[in-house]
Amino acid sequence: MKNKFATFCFGFLGFAFVCFSVFFFFSDLYVRKNIEFTDYETMDSLSQDEALKLAAVHDDCFKEERTKKLRSFFLKNKEVGARFDKRAFEERLASYLEEGNKLDYIRSMENVTLARYQGNIIGLYLCSSEDRIIQNTNMIWNFCLSSSVRGKGISHLMIDHAIKRCSHPGQNLALMVYKDSLVAQNLYKKHGFIQTEPLYSLEDEFEYYDKFLMKHSPKGEEP
Secondary structure, eight states, rough: OOHHHHHHHHHHHHHHHHHHHHHHHHHHHHHTTEEEEEEEEEEETTTTHHHHHHHHHHHHHHHHHHHHHHHHHHHHTTTTTTTTHHHHHHHHHHHHHHHHHHHHHHOOOOOOOEETTTTTTEEEEEEEEOOOSSSSSSEEEEEEOGGGTSSSSSHHHHHHHHHHHOOTTEEEEEEETTTHHHHHHHHHHHHEEEEESSSSSSSGGGTTTEEEEEOOOHHHHTO
């Protein structure tokens, strides 16, 4: 009797697991099918409300990582002075993070693509030219997906969209990724990006600090 009950329980749990797996599969599929991408040359047409929401998504993606990297960057480059003062350091860090008006920064962005789900902004990326660390190249910058919708395959849709939008005939396509961001690196590798050496290091500039350069190399082409 006990064996039959145990078998029934295991069978029921297995059935429930399959049902939940199927439910989440189709739920994620529904989300992916309803992602909308909108390309903007400038952010002038974005409403104040959407600009604020975009700023929140941007913070969700980058604020924590940016704070961590800034601490490392300042210490490495001795921007807090030869004699370390923790209070002065934290004040300098806070000042740098809040430098300028966040909405002014959002408004200043160009060649931006926004990803939306059910009308809500959930992600973004930018396209721009680059000739300092790699020549004749278009770059994908600020690739960002809100943490609230990660794990549903949306990042794959976004990087495919970014590759198509940012690519130009006769030019390279590349992006930069933090050296310790293994999840992001694996995503980019799956879509044809490989690590490559920059023309020269710009580690003394925060925009390039502690990052790998990854160049898009479609199948069948030499890196």
